[in-house]
Amino acid sequence: MRAELTDAQLVARCREGDHEAWNELVERFSRYVYAISVQAFKLPEYDAEDVFQEVFARAYEHLHKLRDDDAIRPWLAQLTRRLCIDRLRAGAHEQPEEALDAPEIDDTIGRLDEALTVHDALAILPDNCRDILDRFFARDESYRAIGEALELPSGTIASRISRCLAKLRLELAGRNPEAAAS
Amino acid sequence: MSFGSQMPTCDEQHLGELLNALPPAPDAWVRAAKEIPQMQERLDGIVERAEEDDAFRRKVVADPAAALEAADVAAHADTVEILRRKLDK
Numbered sequence A: 001m002r003a004e005l006t007d008a009q010l011v012a013r014c015r016e017g018d019h020e021a022w023n024e025l026v027e028r029f030s031r032y033v034y035a036i037s038v039q040a041f042k043l044p045e046y047d048a049e050d051v052f053q054e055v056f057a058r059a060y061e062h063l064h065k066l067r068d069d070d071a072i073r074p075w076l077a078q079l080t081r082r083l084c085i086d087r088l089r090a091g092a093h094e095q096p097e098e099a100l101d102a103p104e105i106d107d108t109i110g111r112l113d114e115a116l117t118v119h120d121a122l123a124i125l126p127d128n129c130r131d132i133l134d135r136f137f138a139r140d141e142s143y144r145a146i147g148e149a150l151e152l153p154s155g156t157i158a159s160r161i162s163r164c165l166a167k168l169r170l171e172l173a174g175r176n177p178e179a180a181a182s
Numbered sequence B: 001m002s003f004g005s006q007m008p009t010c011d012e013q014h015l016g017e018l019l020n021a022l023p024p025a026p027d028a029w030v031r032a033a034k035e036i037p038q039m040q041e042r043l044d045g046i047v048e049r050a051e052e053d054d055a056f057r058r059k060v061v062a063d064p065a066a067a068l069e070a071a072d073v074a075a076h077a078d079t080v081e082i083l084r085r086k087l088d089k
Helices: A007-014 A019-040 A043-065 A069-090 A097-102 A103-122 A127-138 A143-150 A154-175 A177-180 B011-022 B027-034 B036-052 B052-060 B064-070 B079-086
Strands: none
Touching: A007 A019, A007 A043, A007 A069, A019 A043, A019 A069, A019 A154, A019 B027, A019 B036, A043 A127, A043 B027, A043 B036, A043 B079, A069 A097, A069 A103, A103 A154, A103 B079, A127 A143, A127 A154, A127 B064, A143 A154, A143 B064, A154 B027, B027 B036, B036 B052, B036 B064, B036 B079, B052 B064, B052 B079, B064 B079
């Protein structure tokens, strides 16, 4: 519904107390925050849940301190990183300090940042493409489950996925002509 | 929506891998995060009452979790911490 809003516009509306904008902000970044805590920092689910809620609670509380509304993504990434590190330091199992600053963490967050850009581009695709790609890749649903959910013959799922991936590729290529040419 | 500096290369297999890297967060977590504005309003209500009523304030300071439950707010550790911070301001 609000996918057409830029991050900065969304932040501005949240700051004005628009609850619907806040819902969209949570939707837009929930996967990213979740993935940073469980993939980059490998937090167990119960710790990841606390970090997740605290990230959004602090974001809501301190949104007015954000100097550049367009910087919401790196701001949330940094906040998530800090809270994950705090959680690991406070945990029963002591972490060597160097493990909390390992290059693999930066690599994973970099990959997740790239993944969020691709995920954002999904929002511009038609509903049927968005749904099928999300179900197959992000939700790991089988052809059969997708076919049942979307009322499609399972024999057509693979070709639809391929067509939708090609659309997504074009969408991203339009924003990055150099990569398209490579 | 921003398409930041981390613009992916346009190989379809790579795109599939990147889509796979962001599974949805559990629904209950997302729902709870969406309710943060309403929760903050309830916390502000507790703080306002505590500012006007010393006995209530002492009760909240002694047992913030109970005060949260009474205001229909789940007393997660981070919520208790937020309430404490607001009371200290």
